[in-house]
Amino acid sequence: MTEPYVKQDIENKIATIEFFHPAHNSLPGNILAQLADNITEAGKNDEILVIILKSGGERTFCAGASFKELISIENEQEGEKFFSGFANVINAMRKCPKFIIGRVQGKTVGGGVGLASAMDYCMATKYAAIKLSELNLGIGPFVVGPAVQRKIGASGMSQIAIDANSFYSPEWAKRKGLYAKVFSSTEELDDEVQALAEQLCGYNPEAVKEMKQMFWRGTEDWDELLQERAKISGRLVLSSFTKEKLERFK
Incomplete structure (x- = not known):
């Protein structure tokens, strides 16, 4: 696999949405837009009862924002x-009336942690450490912050946001509530994700829709909130500090 993609497969009322980018599954703008569109459309499709969100490849789940695009701003x-x-993807996940199961096979950084946090039920392997690296770049996890804080609490969020150079273990993420279960292998993870998806297909879609709204209660202002956060990040990415940092990574 060398070309980026977002694809959706539907089988037995389960939609599997998969994204891939050769740069460790980083997220450029076109991939983010396709993800948001796929999640929104799957939410509207009556033939779909459950959504699985995953990335391609065997190692990194998501490296976060595309450095190439950050440098070009x-x-x-x-x-x-x-x-x-990123705001559009998180809000699409928030508004989707179907449960979204996350399948995290490896390390996830920055915006990828935001994606995992916006899942309704997320499972991972023992290799799926997490890191919020934005502060190290002079930005900050502003857009994904509300989703991360909703999932792991203000204390956990501040810990990983401030300690921007450290990976936190999957076990830490599980204790904080980001991951529901952690498995020793991708095969075990896939079996459990599939089993849960099939189980959820047996539930009343109306009950699922109501439960989804209940779980996300209190986030009704996120369309505006995340857009405001995007403005903050968009301003900070132009700072001399961040420009210098990005040049070093390049």
Whole structure:
């Protein structure tokens, strides 16, 4: 696999949405837009009862924002547009009336932690350590912050956001509630994800829809909130500090 993609497969009322990018499953704007569209459309499709969200490849689940696109941002409008991509995916997951099961096979960084946090039920392997690296770049996890804090609490969120150079173990993430279960292998993870998806297909879709709204109660302002956060990130990515950091990574 060398070309980026987002694809959706539907089988027995289960939609599997998979994204891939050769740069450790990083997320450029076009991938983010396709993810948001696929999740929204799956939510509207009556033939789909459950959604599985996963990434391609065997190692990294998601490396977060695309460094190539971060480096290319030249003004605040471009910055806001790029970070709005993460806001749109999180809000699509939030509004989707179907349960979204997360399948995290490996390390996840930055925006990838935001994706995992927005899952309704997320499972991982023992290799799926997490890191919020944004502060190290001079930005901060502003857009994904509300989703991460909702899932692991203000204390856990502040811990990993401040300690921006450290990976936190899957066991730590499980204790904090990000992961429901952690498995020794991808094969075990896939078996459990499939079993749960099939189980959820036997539930009343109306009950699932009501439960989803109940779980996400209190987030009704996120359309505006995450857009405001995208503006902050879009401004900070132009700072001399961040530009210098990104050049080093390049």
